[in-house]
Amino acid sequence: MITCRHLVLGAAIALLPVAAAAQEGEYITVASTTSTEQSGLFGHILPLFEEETGIEVRVVAQGTGQALETGRRGDADVVFVHARELEEAFVEEGYGVERFDVMYNDFVIVGPGDDPAGIADAESAAEAMAAIAAAEAPFASRGDDSGTHVAELNLWEAAGVVPEGSWYRETGSGMGPTLNTASQMNAYALTDRGTWLSFQNRGELEFLFEGDEVLFNPYGVILVNPEMHDHVKAEAGQAFIDWLISDAGQEAIASYKVEGEQLFFPNANGAS
Amino acid sequence: MGAFSAAFELIASGDPVLLEIIGLSLRVTLTAVLIGCLIGLPLGAMLALLRFPGRSGVVVVFNALMGLPPVVAGLVVYLVLSRSGPLGPLNLLFSPTAMIIAQAILILPIVISLTRSVIEDLWEEYREQLRSLGSSRLRAVPTLLWDGRFSLVTGILAGFGRASAEVGAVLIVGGNIAGHTRTMTTAITLETARGDLSLAIALGLILLAVTLTLNTGAYGIGQWGRRAAG
Numbered sequence: 001m002i003t004c005r006h007l008v009l010g011a012a013i014a015l016l017p018v019a020a021a022a023q024e025g026e027y028i029t030v031a032s033t034t035s036t037e038q039s040g041l042f043g044h045i046l047p048l049f050e051e052e053t054g055i056e057v058r059v060v061a062q063g064t065g066q067a068l069e070t071g072r073r074g075d076a077d078v079v080f081v082h083a084r085e086l087e088e089a090f091v092e093e094g095y096g097v098e099r100f101d102v103m104y105n106d107f108v109i110v111g112p113g114d115d116p117a118g119i120a121d122a123e124s125a126a127e128a129m130a131a132i133a134a135a136e137a138p139f140a141s142r143g144d145d146s147g148t149h150v151a152e153l154n155l156w157e158a159a160g161v162v163p164e165g166s167w168y169r170e171t172g173s174g175m176g177p178t179l180n181t182a183s184q185m186n187a188y189a190l191t192d193r194g195t196w197l198s199f200q201n202r203g204e205l206e207f208l209f210e211g212d213e214v215l216f217n218p219y220g221v222i223l224v225n226p227e228m229h230d231h232v233k234a235e236a237g238q239a240f241i242d243w244l245i246s247d248a249g250q251e252a253i254a255s256y257k258v259e260g261e262q263l264f265f266p267n268a269n270g271a272s
Numbered sequence: 273m274g275a276f277s278a279a280f281e282l283i284a285s286g287d288p289v290l291l292e293i294i295g296l297s298l299r300v301t302l303t304a305v306l307i308g309c310l311i312g313l314p315l316g317a318m319l320a321l322l323r324f325p326g327r328s329g330v331v332v333v334f335n336a337l338m339g340l341p342p343v344v345a346g347l348v349v350y351l352v353l354s355r356s357g358p359l360g361p362l363n364l365l366f367s368p369t370a371m372i373i374a375q376a377i378l379i380l381p382i383v384i385s386l387t388r389s390v391i392e393d394l395w396e397e398y399r400e401q402l403r404s405l406g407s408s409r410l411r412a413v414p415t416l417l418w419d420g421r422f423s424l425v426t427g428i429l430a431g432f433g434r435a436s437a438e439v440g441a442v443l444i445v446g447g448n449i450a451g452h453t454r455t456m457t458t459a460i461t462l463e464t465a466r467g468d469l470s471l472a473i474a475l476g477l478i479l480l481a482v483t484l485t486l487n488t489g490a491y492g493i494g495q496w497g498r499r500a501a502g
Contacts, residue, residue, distance in 0.1 A: 029366060029447075038466050043450070060366060060447035074355030075365050176465030183467075201467035229355055231363070 027056035028236045031068075031076035033147060034174040035105075036219070037061030039194030039263055044256040049243050055236050063146030063174065071095060071222070074229030077237040080244075082147035082219045096222035102244050103253050103264040104218040107151055109209040110179075110196060111137070111188035119188070125212040126158040133159065136167040138187035142178050143170025151217065152190045158214065179205070192217055194263040218267070221245075244268070275473035282474055289451075294482060297455040300371045301436045307372070308379035308431050313424065316387025317417050321395060321409040331388065337381035342374075346441030349374040353445065366447040371455070374441040379431035386427030390420045422494050429490055436483055456482075 036042055037059060046057050062070060064081040071079040072095050079096065081087060090096045109119060109128055117135035122128035132139055133156075141163070142149040156163050169187065171178045175195040182189040183203035191199075196207065221241050226232040243249045245268035253266045282290055319330065351357050353365040353373075364370045394416045395402075395409075402412050417424070439457035446453035448462060456479040463472040 029449075034465065038462070058366065058447070058449040058452050060449060073357075074360070174465050176467055180464070180467060199467040201469050231355065231361075 025054065025056060026233075026236055027058055028077040028233050028240060029058045029060060029075070030078045030080055030240070031060050031062060031066075031070040032080040033064050033067060033082060034061050034176065035082070035148070035192045035195050036080065038174070038176055039192075039198050040258065041194065041253070041256050041264060045249070045252040048252050049240065049249070052248070053239055053243070055239060057240060063142070063144045064150070065145030068095075071224045074224065074232065076224060077233045078221060078223055078240055080219065080221045082217050083150045084218060084220065086147075086150070087220045087222060091222060095225055095228055097225050099220045099222050100241055100245055101267050102219050102221050103250075103266045103268070104216050105193050105264050106210065107148065107190050107215040107217050108193050108196060108207060109188060109190055110182070110205050111208050112186040113204050113206040115206075115208055117188070120208045122209060125155055125209065125214050126160075128209045129155045129159040130161055132188050133161040133163065133167075136165060138167050138169060138182075138185050139163070140178050140182035140185065140187040140189045141168060141170045142175065143172045144174070146174070147217070148175060148190060148192060151215075155190065155214070193261075194258070197258045197261055197263060219264075275470045275477065278470050279474035279477040282471075283478060290478075292451065293454055293456055293459055294478070296368060296453070297436065297457070297479070298482070300368055300442070300455060301375060301432060303372045304375035304379055304435050305428060305432045307376040308383045309428055311376075312380050312383030312431075313387050313417055314413060316384040317391045317413045318410070319384065320388040320391035321412060321416075331385075334381045334385045334388070338385055340378065340381065341440065342378055342438040343440035343444065345377050346374050346444035349377065349441070349445045365445065366449060366453060368446070368453060370445040371442045371453060374445045375435040375438070378438060378441060379435050382431040382434060383427055386430065387417075387420075387424060390423045390427070391416050394420050422498055425490055425494055429487060432486070433483065436479070 032042070038061070042057075042059050046059070050056055060067075060070065060076065064083045064086060067076070067079050067081050068086055068090050070076045071090065079090070080102070087096070087099050091099050109125070111117070111119065111132075117131045117137040119128035119131050122131060141152060169181070169185070171181045175191055176199065178189060179191060179195065179199050180201055181187070183201055183205050186204055188208075189205075193210075221244055223234060223237045223241060224232045226234040244253075250266035250268055253264050254262060256263060319327070319334070349370060350365065353359050353362070353370050355365070364373075395412070398416070398419070402415070437457065439461050442453070442455055443458050443461065446455070446458065448454050448458040454462075456475060460472050460475045460479070463469075463475065
């Protein structure tokens with residue numbers, strides 16, 4: 001009798017996922033970046049979109065490189081990332097339909113409060129990076145092909161530095177874990193402002209450099225091409241993109257604040 | 273200390289999001305354990321009793337698979353379930369079902385290997401008796417499984433422990449989607465990434481408490497069963 005009861009119970013547990021699946025409404029899967037998820041932006045804007053359209057948005061937060069790969073494989077309907085060149089290549093290869101500007105935030109350089117490389121007074125981001133390299137001060141790099149990592153590599157190139165040596169440490173992980181590492185090693189790091197503002201384990205790290213135009217970090221949104229993957233929910237995905245670049249979506253993005261600071265600046269109508 | 277009070281407050285608040293995450297974690301892991309047992313118990317017992325060429329090799333492979341890195345298991349399941357993979361049309365990636373499959377793969381070698389070990393010992397002990405009753409090796413499987421049920425629980429709990437504690441596989445195949453595939457371990461990873469270490473530890477404590485409760489229950493039933501069985 002006991003085994004019989006066990007089997008019934010087991011079958012009930014096994015069937016739970018199926019039952020849950022049956023109740024699901026319309027949804028789309030969006031491959032996006034850790035910065036948008038971890039900064040809390042999605043938690044703020046997605047409920048507004050879901051309420052308006054009834055379409056559930058499921059966000060898989062990955063690095064930009066991985067998010068685009070998820071799109072290439074057809075495992076997402078929409079990609080929402082920040083690495084302009086990679087995004088344009090994604091569209092050119094035919095995996096994406098069209099890239100739309102949505103918003104931008106900016107990168108900032110954080111580091112130990114006593115600033116051993118003296119970057120706080122640097123004239124440009126490239127100068128700041130060159131100073132870090134010259135001082136061989138520890139620098140924690142994402143090292144994961146994310147949008148932030150790509151931006152960092154561009155900065156080293158602009159500074160005329162090939163980052164290598166024991167001071168340059170690649171964590172191979174997301175923004176948060178990289179900041180955790182930097183905080184433990186008292187290292188410099190390039191981070192997006194949003195993740196930094198919502199990051200709580202700062203230790204002795206402080207905000208040191210901002211404001212250079214090259215640090216602007218534009219986000220683009222792209223519908224995965226239904227011609228490549230015919231299961232892509234093109235209509236619902238496009239509805240999400242249309243909403244993001246509409247007045248309602250843009251206002252929702254602008255209204256998200258952490259510690260009183262606006263993190264993302266809508267620019268859907270700007271030059272693309 | 274902050275983490276302990278944070279954990280307590282979290283539980284006391286009855287936060288529906290937290291309850292949902294705990295519920296999903298349990299549903300995924302318990303389903304995976306059930307699947308692991310339905311396949312692993314008979315397979316492990318047969319592996320203990322049957323003699324066939326290459327048997328030692330199979331035994332060693334299952335022993336080694338107990339150490340399969342969860343990330344690797346996750347990656348394989350990811351590639352199989354991806355839209356570009358062989359089972360893509362089933363649309364299972366980034367779903368609780370995908371997480372169950374990945375965890376069942378992690379649990380299976382543990383259940384098989386520990387069952388084989390328990391049943392082998394039992395067979396040595398009862399070989400003469402079962403033989404004299406004219407029972408073949410294969411027909412002894414249910415008898416031996418029933419006889420070893422209390423020892424087998426340890427193997428099942430080890431499988432449960434491995435599945436409920438792992439994060440690498442469920443993160444890859446589930447995607448840590450809020451309200452859909454976010455489990456205790458992926459939530460802990462996320463909060464660590466956000467630098468909210470006390471919330472991460474608080475969630476860890478809650479997960480430990482859940483695991484402890486389940487193990488206490490299993491132990492209690494075991495004790496009760498042993499007494500009842502005399």
